[in-house]
Amino acid sequence: MCDKMLVFSDSFHKEKTKGNLMARIPLPTQLLGLLGWLVLSFAAAAIGGLASANAGPFYQQLVRPGWAPPGWVFAPVWSALYGLMAVAAWLVWRARGFQGAGGALYLFLAQLAVNALWSWLFFAWRQGAWALGEVLILWALIAATVLAFWRVLPLAGALLLPYLAWVGFASYLTLVLWRLNPLLLA
Numbered sequence: 001m002c003d004k005m006l007v008f009s010d011s012f013h014k015e016k017t018k019g020n021l022m023a024r025i026p027l028p029t030q031l032l033g034l035l036g037w038l039v040l041s042f043a044a045a046a047i048g049g050l051a052s053a054n055a056g057p058f059y060q061q062l063v064r065p066g067w068a069p070p071g072w073v074f075a076p077v078w079s080a081l082y083g084l085m086a087v088a089a090w091l092v093w094r095a096r097g098f099q100g101a102g103g104a105l106y107l108f109l110a111q112l113a114v115n116a117l118w119s120w121l122f123f124a125w126r127q128g129a130w131a132l133g134e135v136l137i138l139w140a141l142i143a144a145t146v147l148a149f150w151r152v153l154p155l156a157g158a159l160l161l162p163y164l165a166w167v168g169f170a171s172y173l174t175l176v177l178w179r180l181n182p183l184l185l186a
Helices: 002-017 027-051 055-061 071-124 128-152 154-159 161-180
Strands: none
Touching: 027 071, 055 071, 071 128, 071 154, 071 161, 128 154, 128 161, 154 161
């Protein structure tokens, strides 16, 4: 009886970790992977940050709706979201690697690049219509990434839900700001 329990337990463990690279990736490699996803995500943040370095005065001069957040809110919210994005990508990579989750991870990289572009369109180049179109594409890419991550690991998809919600809010804010400021956001 005890032998049968061990066989069942072993086969259950193999099935549970089937397709899960985490069981085979050494801990130091996993931690380096996490560091890599954090660096990549925050590099995208830095690229966007270069465009929005002088965003404070510009944002203050925009006519804003009463529900628009104050400028100081954006940095901590985006910092938390970039951290969640990195952890989500790391979990997917750790579970399946690029071989098993390449499509999901390439979607992640695509949305990360599109994310970095928005600040340039809105703050540096002041192109309201382009920023609006781009943020809608970003939202669609994030939604696709959520679904792709969810298929690999539901937790990874769930970690991107606050990001999806925030970009949905940012999309509407972009539309309203563009309409209220046609001379500043050509």
